[in-house]
Every structure is written in C-alpha cells, then in structure tokens.
Amino acid sequence: MTDIVLLGPPGAGKGTQAKRLVETRGMVQLSTGDMLREARSSGTEMGRIVAAVMDRGDLVTDEIVIGLIEERLRHGAAGGFIFDGFPRTLAQADALEALLSRMGRGIAAAIEIRVDDAALIQRITGRFTCGACGAVYHDVTRPTARPGVCDVCGSTDLRRRADDTEEALRQRLLEYYKKTAPLIGYYHALGRLRVVDGLAEIDRVAEAIDAVLDAALPAPA
Ligand code: AMP
Numbered sequence: 619m620t621d622i623v624l625l626g627p628p629g630a631g632k633g634t635q636a637k638r639l640v641e642t643r644g645m646v647q648l649s650t651g652d653m654l655r656e657a658r659s660s661g662t663e664m665g666r667i668v669a670a671v672m673d674r675g676d677l678v679t680d681e682i683v684i685g686l687i688e689e690r691l692r693h694g695a696a697g698g699f700i701f702d703g704f705p706r707t708l709a710q711a712d713a714l715e716a717l718l719s720r721m722g723r724g725i726a727a728a729i730e731i732r733v734d735d736a737a738l739i740q741r742i743t744g745r746f747t748c749g750a751c752g753a754v755y756h757d758v759t760r761p762t763a764r765p766g767v768c769d770v771c772g773s774t775d776l777r778r779r780a781d782d783t784e785e786a787l788r789q790r791l792l793e794y795y796k797k798t799a800p801l802i803g804y805y806h807a808l809g810r811l812r813v814v815d816g817l818a819e820i821d822r823v824a825e826a827i828d829a830v831l832d833a834a835l836p837a838p839a
Contacts, residue, residue: 619726620698620835621718623705625801626731627794628787629738629745630816634754635731635827636702643831646695650683650704653690655779673780675789677706677797684713691717698726698835706798711805727834728805729827731816735791742787749775 622645624632636647654672658665668678687704705711718724744757750773755762763769766776781790805811812834814826 619724621695621701621723621725622698622831622834623701623714623725623728623805624703624731625728625798625805626733626816627735627738627798628790629742630731630733631820631823632702632731634820635824636700637752637754638824639700639827639831642828644697645700646693646697647700647702648687648690648704649702650678650686650706651702653686654678654683657686673786675781675786675793677793680707680709680713684710684717687714688717691721699723701725705801706793708800708804711801725805725808725810727812727830728801728810729830730802730811730813731823732813733816737817738791739784739787742782743784745782746776746778748773749777 624636626632633649633651636649639645640647654665654668658669658672664682668682671678683704683706687701691699701714705714714725740758741756744759745754746757747754748768748771751768751771753768753770754760755776762776766774768774768776781787802811812830814823814830816823818826
C-alpha cells in the first residue's frame with residue numbers, strides 16, 4: 619500500500635505538507651480543493667455550480683468530488699497518492715476504499731494533522747499563494763521577501779482565496795467537525811490512523827510525517 623490521506627481542519631497545513639512530499643518522495647498530490655478551484659476558474663458548468671457552495675464554506679456534493687478523484691486515479695502514481703482535502707465525508711471514504719482496492723492499491727496511513735481552532739483563524743486569514751507556482755505565504759509568519767513578488771518564481775500573481783475570510787472559515791470549521799472529523803474514528807477503526815502535532819513548526823511537522831511514512835510505506839526502489 620503506497621497511498622496516504624492527510625486529515626485535519628482547514629489551515630492545518632495539509633497542502634503545505636503535501637507539496638513537500640511531492641518534491642521529496644515523488645508522490646502525486648490529489649487535492650479536491652485545487653481541482654474545484656481549477657474548475658471554477660476555467661468557467662465550466664461544474665465550476666459555476668460549485669463556486670457559490672465553496673464561497674459559503676459548505677461542502678460540494680460527494681458525487682462531484684468522487685467523480686473528480688476517480689478521473690485522476692486513472693493516471694496512476696508509482697510513488698503513491700497523497701489525498702489532500704479528500705475524503706471529507708464517510709461516503710467519500712467508503713468510495714475511496716472501493717476505488718483503490720479495485721486498482722490493487724490502498725491507504726497505508728491516514729495522518730491527522732492536529733491543531734486548535736484559535737491557531738487556524740490566524741493562519742487562514744493571513745494566507746496567500748502564488749498563482750504561478752503554488753508557493754504558500756502568510757502576512758505575519760511567512761511574508762514574501764519583496765512585497766507583492768513571489769520568492770520562488772518571481773511572479774506578481776499573488777492570490778487570496780475567496781473562502782479565506784473569517785465568516786467562511788467558521789462555516790468550513792463547522793462542516794469539518796460535523797462531517798469530516800468522524801473520519802478520524804473511521805481510520806482509527808481500520809488501524810491506519812496516525813496523529814502528528816500540527817502546531818509545531820513546519821519542518822518539525824514534516825519530520826513527524828516522514829517518520830510515519832517511513833514506517834508505513836515500502837522503501838522507494
Ligand atoms: P480546500 O482547498 O481543501 O480547503 O477546499 C476548499 C473548498 O472546496 C471546501 O470548503 C469545499 O467547499 C470544497 N471541497 C474541497 N474538497 C472537498 C471534498 N472532498 N468534499 C466536498 N467539498 C470539497
């Protein structure tokens with residue numbers, strides 16, 4: 619089994635850690651949030667349907683996100699998939715189990731990045747990313763060296779998410795505790811839950827995740 623799930627509320631650092639694992643381990647990140655944002659910016663029918671739902675902080679239907687994941691799974695990933703922001707409901711988790719087992723794959727570990735709500739509000743409301751290369755920044759904790767310019771690629775296309783406001787965040791947190799947090803029990807019951815402290819520095823969280831992966835995944839060839 620080579621695939622992992624990153625669990626945790628919005629702002630826990632799932633995307634940041636997933637991007638690092640893509641670079642260090644050659645894994646493939648599947649973020650349904652990124653896929654939905656792409657769909658809405660490309661102006662497709664589906665994009666129009668999901669835009670308002672996302673801006674409110676509600677969850678998009680299981681059918682839509684499972685369809686997106688199913689499509690991407692077809693491309694395969696020798697180094698393993700990282701599911702980031704998916705599954706978010708028990709129905710999605712069951713669907714993922716079925717899809718992966720049909721392909722002879724499986725979730726080796728579901729890693730819960732644990733954080734408290736007060737930290738999240740501060741993290742999320744200051745967050746912005748580079749539209750060109752995906753680098754993640756924060757007004758207070760990780761500003762760009764030159765205002766308005768990405769440190770990594772030099773782009774000036776720095777963006778804030780429409781749902782990174784305090785009001786939408788409250789709704790996203792409510793959705794998380796109502797619909798997604800039960801997945802912690804789900805993966806615990808399957809014996810695959812691992813917990814890391816998401817309040818530590820980014821590099822310490824990364825080390826904790828690496829330790830989980832070293833124990834759970836086969837060594838790379
Ligand atoms: P994220 O970037 O993971 O925080 O996702 C942003 C928004 O996209 C969420 O607040 C939801 O509206 C929607 N979304 C992303 N992933 C899912 C999912 N697995 N199930 C339902 N809605 C999702």
